[in-house]
Amino acid sequence: MLTLRTENLSVRFGRFHAVQDVSLTCTGPGVHSIIGPNGAGKTTFFNALSGILPASTGRIFAGGRDITRLDPSSRLSLGIARSFQITSLFEEETVMENIRMAVQAKRGKRSQFFRRAEHNPDITDRTRYFIDLFGLEKVADTPVSQLSHGLKRIVDISLCVAGEAGIILLDEPTSGVGIDDIPRIRRLIEKLGKDHLVVLIEHNMSVVLGISETVSVLVRGTLLVTGAPQDIQSNEAVQAAYLGSSHAPA
Numbered sequence: 001m002l003t004l005r006t007e008n009l010s011v012r013f014g015r016f017h018a019v020q021d022v023s024l025t026c027t028g029p030g031v032h033s034i035i036g037p038n039g040a041g042k043t044t045f046f047n048a049l050s051g052i053l054p055a056s057t058g059r060i061f062a063g064g065r066d067i068t069r070l071d072p073s074s075r076l077s078l079g080i081a082r083s084f085q086i087t088s089l090f091e092e093e094t095v096m097e098n099i100r101m102a103v104q105a106k107r108g109k110r111s112q113f114f115r116r117a118e119h120n121p122d123i124t125d126r127t128r129y130f131i132d133l134f135g136l137e138k139v140a141d142t143p144v145s146q147l148s149h150g151l152k153r154i155v156d157i158s159l160c161v162a163g164e165a166g167i168i169l170l171d172e173p174t175s176g177v178g179i180d181d182i183p184r185i186r187r188l189i190e191k192l193g194k195d196h197l198v199v200l201i202e203h204n205m206s207v208v209l210g211i212s213e214t215v216s217v218l219v220r221g222t223l224l225v226t227g228a229p230q231d232i233q234s235n236e237a238v239q240a241a242y243l244g245s246s247h248a249p250a
């Protein structure tokens, strides 16, 4: 089930092809990174995968099921989550409360939505499990508004996992993050890759090359190449595509 596949996927803005004819299979568990110069269409590709933008042509499959026409919330309930770069966090609530709400949103639907979350041992245990999993014990009772940018990112990613997604889309999770928090985010993504499919857009090449099983390169909306990190790093076409860019993979 941990497969996300596009077939000749294109996304157009007017006459401009932001994503053009991309056929890509991402198979988990593991980390599959998507890299490419600024404006290559990476975020647009993610928006199409998560259902925020409609595909102009082509199809998208999750575990063999055609999800091309499903809205974002239907894709989420199938287990495809996208981290929303912090905007989905409840800033005034504690880390624990944020995670509890994500757990409850998933679990509460099933059986006990009429009970208060605090009195629901299942939700409480599950929330604690995620607090431990993400190493958030020390900040569990801290309001999100008081966290560093890097820790907010970690809480944001944890919400995808707490919502029990199997496929997690992360768009530049280290961007704007202080240098001290980057190794922690890197370790977290690596850990998630053990039992999730993580599709990662990332500029930090040491993160990409260190934790990805597979790397795909997008250039001007088209897929240039997909391969193992070391092959991508030494690929001449990839080097050429990055000429003049500050994010070269070398």
Ligand SMILES: Nc1ncnc2c1ncn2[C@@H]1O[C@H](COP(=O)(O)OP(=O)(O)O)[C@@H](O)[C@H]1O
Pocket (backbone or CB within 6 Å): 013, 018, 036, 037, 038, 039, 040, 041, 042, 043, 044, 045
């Ligand atoms: N809503 C939009 N309307 C028009 N053009 C857009 C829109 N979103 C993105 N684009 C354009 O599509 C191209 C790809 O953008 P994007 O997917 O954000 O690239 P990346 O994430 O790789 O930097 C860019 O040229 C961008 O200006």
Ligand SMILES: [Mg+2]
Pocket (backbone or CB within 6 Å): 042, 043, 044
């Ligand atoms: Mg982008």
